Amino acid sequence: MQHRDLVRKAIWSAIYLLFILAPLFALLAGKLPPARNFGTEFSVALGYSGLAMMGLQFGLTARFRYVTEPWGEDVIYHFHRRISLMAVALVVVHPLILIAIGSESVALPDSVWDIPWGARFAALSIGSLIVLVVTALWRKQLKIRYELWHLSHIVLALTAVFAGMLHMVGWGFYLVDPFKRALWIGMTVFWIALLLYVRLFKPLFMLRRPYRVAEVRMERGDTVTLVMRPDGHAGFRFKPGQFGWLTLWASPFRITGHPFSFSSSAEAPDGRVDMTIRNLGDFTNAVKAVAVGQRIYLDGPYGAFTIGNPTDMHVLIAGGIGITPMMSMIRTLADRGDPRPLVLLYGGKDWDTLTFRDELDTLKTRLDLKIVYVLSQPPEDWSGERGRITADVFKRHLPPAYADHEYFICGPDVMMDAIETALGEMKVPLARYHSERYSFV
Numbered sequence: 187m188q189h190r191d192l193v194r195k196a197i198w199s200a201i202y203l204l205f206i207l208a209p210l211f212a213l214l215a216g217k218l219p220p221a222r223n224f225g226t227e228f229s230v231a232l233g234y235s236g237l238a239m240m241g242l243q244f245g246l247t248a249r250f251r252y253v254t255e256p257w258g259e260d261v262i263y264h265f266h267r268r269i270s271l272m273a274v275a276l277v278v279v280h281p282l283i284l285i286a287i288g289s290e291s292v293a294l295p296d297s298v299w300d301i302p303w304g305a306r307f308a309a310l311s312i313g314s315l316i317v318l319v320v321t322a323l324w325r326k327q328l329k330i331r332y333e334l335w336h337l338s339h340i341v342l343a344l345t346a347v348f349a350g351m352l353h354m355v356g357w358g359f360y361l362v363d364p365f366k367r368a369l370w371i372g373m374t375v376f377w378i379a380l381l382l383y384v385r386l387f388k389p390l391f392m393l394r395r396p397y398r399v400a401e402v403r404m405e406r407g408d409t410v411t412l413v414m415r416p417d418g419h420a421g422f423r424f425k426p427g428q429f430g431w432l433t434l435w436a437s438p439f440r441i442t443g444h445p446f447s448f449s450s451s452a453e454a455p456d457g458r459v460d461m462t463i464r465n466l467g468d469f470t471n472a473v474k475a476v477a478v479g480q481r482i483y484l485d486g487p488y489g490a491f492t493i494g495n496p497t498d499m500h501v502l503i504a505g506g507i508g509i510t511p512m513m514s515m516i517r518t519l520a521d522r523g524d525p526r527p528l529v530l531l532y533g534g535k536d537w538d539t540l541t542f543r544d545e546l547d548t549l550k551t552r553l554d555l556k557i558v559y560v561l562s563q564p565p566e567d568w569s570g571e572r573g574r575i576t577a578d579v580f581k582r583h584l585p586p587a588y589a590d591h592e593y594f595i596c597g598p599d600v601m602m603d604a605i606e607t608a609l610g611e612m613k614v615p616l617a618r619y620h621s622e623r624y625s626f627v
């Protein structure tokens with residue numbers, strides 16, 4: 187990993203911790219109300235920490251390129267999922283402790299009308315969080331459409347944070363001091379501003395920088411390539427392996443964009459970008475019906491899955507549609523006249539549905555490129571590799587200084603898990619391999 191990335195990681199991690207811990211320490215500053223028993227104070231601290239962590243989730247998912255770049259968007263989303271669970275656990279444990287110690291603050295009044303507003307907002311916040319977690323963890327089992335889930339996720343998160351804040355202000359034990367009250371309210375405003383940035387300001391920016399579809403090309407394996415060019419602006423530059431969020435048939439204000447890797451060369455002129463999309467669901471099925479000339483919106487580039495570190499050779503390992511970022515890397519290296527050896531291990535079902543295989547053969551004439559196809563359903567006369575890409579396949583086709591090469595892996599999750607394990611067994615250091623997972627959710 188480059189020194190610059192390490193420094194950026196350290197700085198952003200410190201800022202993240204500061205945002206979580208500073209408001210807690212601020213609570214202890216200035217004039218304090220008389221202390222209560224340990225259980226109450228402990229439970230309240232958990233509640234405050236949980237809410238601070240919840241609020242910061244808006245920052246984690248705000249797609250700040252400069253922040254996410256050292257890690258990669260997929261790592262940030264996985265962190266978001268893990269840390270959110272921890273935040274929700276803290277918030278839920280907060281009233282449970284109060285109930286366990288028989289605190290008066292959670293005693294139910296005789297009539298529901300007498301329930302204080304602070305408690306009502308607490309119930310709303312915790313209820314929203316529980317629904318949010320259940321729908322996030324079991325969306326597929328609950329058969330909730332991705333787009334509907336995405337919208338409800340934002341609404342539930344907003345409700346939880348808003349209601350949590352109103353609960354704190356309503357309860358007011360630590361927030362009687364106007365300065366502390368202003369600090370927490372200010373922080374909530376900041377979190378909401380992050381959401382507005384993603385949902386309002388960024389789309390406004392994209393609205394002024396549209397793209398047009400220049401070509402719709404059918405590829406092998408029920409896959410379509412969209413060739414896109416900036417319309418009235420210079421476009422953006424990307425690094426091979428990065429991806430963008432595509433919005434079709436809608437304004438950039440639409441909640442859900444779809445992430446796709448760029449498959450074209452990063453050296454392509456006139457801001458051209460290609461995305462190669464496999465039919466795997468309702469949106470991807472409809473892509474082949476896109477008309478040439480159609481206006482579309484692209485948000486990008488994102489991701490840390492990219493070449494650039496010094497290495498003796500690149501080893502690209504693709505499964506299925508995971509070939510798209512590799513294609514961008516290979517095309518870019520060809521355009522740059524890169525003389526280093528390049529090995530592509532490409533796993534697929536059968537020979538006919540291997541996307542890009544014709545162009546890959548042509549690219550061999552421009553690069554020191556070796557391609558090893560691994561088919562799970564090969565034709566009878568197939569003399570190449572069969573089954574899955576395993577450590578044995580590496581050993582048969584790669585020069586043995588395994589730890590000196592730079593590896594890039596993209597494909598189905600099971601394949602990626604198996605390859606990461608194999609590379610670990612071959613003593614390839616973690617910093618030498620890079621993975622791009624196509625499942626954020």
Ligand SMILES: Cc1cc2nc3c(=O)[nH]c(=O)nc-3n(C[C@H](O)[C@H](O)[C@H](O)COP(=O)(O)OP(=O)(O)OC[C@H]3O[C@@H](n4cnc5c(N)ncnc54)[C@H](O)[C@@H]3O)c2cc1C
Pocket residue numbers: 326332429442443444445446447448461462463464465466467468469470471507510511622623624625626627
């Ligand atoms: C970084 C990244 C790069 C990708 N690059 C490519 C590529 O180059 N080519 C390609 O064909 N596919 C790529 N994908 C996968 C692609 O984004 C999904 O297949 C596509 O969004 C599915 O949409 P759908 O409506 O057709 O399918 P659906 O039936 O709606 O969804 C199928 C599954 O895809 C996931 N999904 C759906 N919408 C989204 C979304 N907006 N964001 C994240 N996940 C979603 C969900 O888990 C869902 O269950 C990439 C994914 C990621 C995360």
